[in-house]
Amino acid sequence: MRRIIDKTFNIVCxxxxxxxxxxxxxxxxxxxITWIYEGNTDEIPFSPADLxxxxxGNTIxxxxxxxxxxxxxEEGVLIKYFMMDDMNVLLPISLDIDLNGTLWIGCSTYNIPDNNAKFHKLEITGC
Structure with a gap:
């Protein structure tokens, strides 16, 4: 296991x-096991960093x-897929949802100019 999160006794990892x-x-x-999600493309191996x-109850x-x-x-079906580089969100490696439902994304600097080490704040609704 690489990452585990528990929400009301349902574990997603x-x-x-x-x-x-x-x-x-x-x-x-x-x-x-209630479901397995293996990504949405066959071109490259799926390699999630965080969740x-x-x-x-949806998983991001x-x-x-x-x-x-x-x-x-919540049933393991892909709802939406976002390419974040269009918004200059590069190498997103960490996630958190605060008590207000705001999604916070932390980015890496590996092979990217140092000015990429950022937190991004996204307001998410309906999921």
Whole structure:
């Protein structure tokens, strides 16, 4: 396991299958896998860096190498996929949702000019 988050006894985690290849797994309170999300493209291996769970139970995950966010429903279905480099959000590696429902994204500086080390604040609604 690479990252684990618990929301009302439903655990969502990043499962590291091999170097650079990961998946998101949701497990219920009886230790049963309820769904697996393996990304939305066959071109490159899915490699999420972090995840957060919204107030409505959807999972948001960030993928640094594609500069993207994936919003996954409570049932494990992709709701929306965002390419964040269009908004100058590069290498998103950490996520948090505060008590107001604001999504905070932390970015890495690996192979990117130092001025990229930023926090981005996104107001999210309806998820």
């Amino acid at each position: 990043i499962d590291a299958l091999s170097f650079g290849c990961r998946r998101i797994v949701k497990v219920d309170n009886k230790s049963r 957060a769970i919204t107030q409505s 995950t960030t993928e640094a190498k594609t500069h993207s966010l994936h919003i996954i429903s």
